[in-house]
Amino acid sequence: xxxxxxxxxxxxxxxxxxxxCDVDLVVVGDGIAELRFWWDSGPPxxxxxxxxYKLRVIPEVNQRIREYTExxxxxxxxxx
Numbered sequence: 376x377x378x379x380x381x382x383x384x385x386x387x388x389x390x391x392x393x394x395x396c397d398v399d400l401v402v403v404g405d406g407i408a409e410l411r412f413w414w415d416s417g418p419p420x421x422x423x424x425x426x427x428y429k430l431r432v433i434p435e436v437n438q439r440i441r442e443y444t445e446x447x448x449x450x451x452x453x454x455x
Contacts (some may be wrong), residue, residue: 379404382411385439388432390424398436400443410436 380403389395397413420428 383443385410385436385443388435390420390427390432392421392424394421394424396428396432398432400440410440 380401383400383402385398385400387395387397395415399411399413400408401411402408
């Protein structure tokens with residue numbers, strides 16, 4: 376299965392500035408995963424966006440990863 380991958384949309388968020396972010400979990404055949412963040416305009420953040428990102432987006436992404444891996448019966452370690 377090497378080389379094969381599956382992409383799972385974890386969610387989409389709109390920050391206070393109006394910038395938005397889509398987050399995908401990409402799992403390759405050997406079980407390695409990566410997170411991909413797709414930004415409309417991207418960092419650097421304007422005032423208010425960084426706090427929202429850290430306090431709202433990241434915890435929700437982590438929760439959705441846990442929910443996804445629980446359905447699969449696997450474990451995924453997220454390193455930041």
